[in-house]
Amino acid sequence: MSARNLQKLLRDKRVLVLCGAGGVGKTTTAAALGVAAARAGRRVLVLTIDPARRLAEAMGLPESGPEPTTVSPERLFANGPAGPGRLDVWMLDPGLVFEHMVHRLAPSPEAARTIVEHRMFRFLSELVAGVQEYAAAEALDAFLTDDRYELIVLDTPPSRHALDFLDAPGRLSRFLDDRVVSLFGPEESSRTGRLWQGAQALVGRVLDGVFGAGFTREMRGFVGAFGGLFAGIRLHTERLRQRLASPEAAFLLVTSPESAALREAAFFRDTLLERGLPFAGYVLNRSWAHDDALTHPEALLEHVGAADLHAEHGVAALSRLAASERTRAEAHRALLSRLTEQLPRDAVAVAAPDAGGDLEEFSGLVRMGEALAVE
Incomplete structure (x- = not known):
């Protein structure tokens, strides 16, 4: 399929969620797509989990901060006229x-x-499993409620359970509403009875003995205060589900040609389809599928003498290397074709080049974004 369809996603969608195994370049892909959309004129936010240090430096991203960081127009539109787009990270x-x-x-x-x-x-955060997933869900919901951005690109945690961010707010509610945690609830709870009151008292005495007098009272006060937020947590959980199942959202699966990454991508694809979420397709990262114009070193012999054995040996070595590269490119093109065959209607499979160290500079993100979202 043409990369033009990916460009359409960047132009028309409100939220783009990237999923994939760790180590496939998902964070870099999210950054490159955000760059491409902003350079095309949209107000874009890239929400990332833990970018590599060089990638963070390339985007001017501090280690932490209370608010998104804006990529300067001078960096975003380097070597060209500034446009109306904006990129925050x-x-x-x-x-x-x-x-x-x-x-x-x-x-x-x-x-x-x-x-x-x-x-x-x-x-x-230490008490609740999946804290990164919860943070992703909460941040995404908050920014979608705010009309500051026309497109939000979410880089999900590098885990097979990355899609659990859809359930994380509900898990938080269930955790704080669990019978074990409810031991710290108000003593006049609806669950009270002599046995339950006795259990609360016993737990209180044990924990006060371990952590100091007053610990149980302090914990009870905190759980009681936090419990007042349950209704809001449940409400925006359902709101987020509806938004991510709507036509304004799209999920892209980032993979690499390695078999383990492809298995993870298949798992994510099946999970998305089971949940009824809009699966938009694949980005085959670190791919040679686009390299269909590899040179033939044998042509160099036309420019050297027939008796130049050193040149012949050198060209022979280059020829073996070129043959290996052509074989790899053909295998990746066949893989991209197989991924395309698995797609639902209107989804896309796009190859991203193996850019290596070029992505350590912002200009490398620009080039990758252009390769993924070419007109």
Whole structure:
């Protein structure tokens, strides 16, 4: 399929979610697509998990920050006229995301301060499994509610469970509503009975003995305060599901030619289809599928003497290397063709070149974005 379809995604969608195994270049691909969309005139936010240091430096991204970082127009539109597009980048920080969530959902600023200033708050991310997935879900929902950006590109965690970010807010609610955690709920809870009250008292005595007097009371106060946010968490969980299942969203699977990465991509594809989410296709990263114009070193012999044995040996070595490269390019083109055959209607399979160290500079991201989203 033509890369023109990928360009259409960048032009028309509101949110683009990239999934894939670790080590396939998913974060770099997300950055390159964000660059391409911004250079094409859109206001773009790239939400990333943990970019490599050189990639972060190339995009001017600090290690952490409370707000997205804007890529300067001089960098975004280098060697060309500045356009109307804008590119912001933010590396997800679960602690900051949780704090933003509390301020957004709490009934008052005073209630929010009660939660975030509580010493138990800093342990919350350690208590809840899948904290990166939750941070991705919460941040995405918050920015979709804000009309600052026309396109949001989400780089999901490098895990087979990356799509769990759709369920993470619900897991948080269930965790805090679980019977074990509810041991710290109000003593006049609807679950009360003599046996349950006895269990609460026993747990309180044990934990106070381990962590110090007053620990149970402190924990009970925190769970009670946080429990007031449940309704808001559940509401935006459903809202996010609806948005990501709508025509304004698209999921791209990033893979490489390696068999393990392809198996992960197949898993993600099946999961998306089972969930009824809009699967937009594949990006075959680090690929030679586009290299259909490899040179033939034998032509060099026309420019050297027939008796030049050193040149003949050199050309023979180059010929073996070129044959290996042509074989690899043919295999990758066949792989891209197989991926295309697996696509639903209107999805796309696009090859991204193996750019190597070029992607350590912002100009490399520009070139990769142009290769993926060429007109």
